[in-house]
Amino acid sequence: MKSPILLLAALLLGGCATHWPETALLNPQVIPANQQYYSGNRITMEGIDKRAAAHVFAIKQKEKAPVYIKSEQPLNTLLVERLSEGLRSQGLEVGNSGTTNLTLQVNNALVNVEEKTFTYVTKSKVSLQVMADFQGSRLTKVFNASASKEGPGEPSIADLELVLNQQLGSLIQQIMADEQLRGYLKGQPSA
Structure with missing residues (x-):
């Protein structure tokens, strides 16, 4: 009597395994500025993925091959789009020509999920670097974020x-609010 119940339980639990997608839909939100910081300033912008x-x-689960999920859209392209939107909301013109060249570099953007004995540990780390060049004067800044969470259930793709x-x-909001970077984008690197 016990073996049919155990078999049924194993089949049911096996049927509950998460099916992970091949790509993730990333859509970071940028809050438009309610203040204009730039007036007639133009920049060029590019994104690099390092x-x-x-x-x-x-996703690393016990006794299973790791699952790796890429972003649906190239991450550097997506982040340049979002940063451009945010800077335009502050009055900056982003285009093919400008007095300042801004480079957004993705150094790290990864969420690791690891199955432990009774829990799942989720650790995320993001590192973005911006480089602003204005007539030979250069500013480089790094912006980091990380988080860690442990819980009993396997996180869903939506959670991740x-x-x-x-x-x-x-x-991106921190980059938009950085006063030193604003000086370079205005063409006033000492400001």
């Missing part, structure tokens, strides 16, 4: 996307 691997999520979207959005 990550060691292309995936944004790594939310964590990474929040961190990316927060870092």
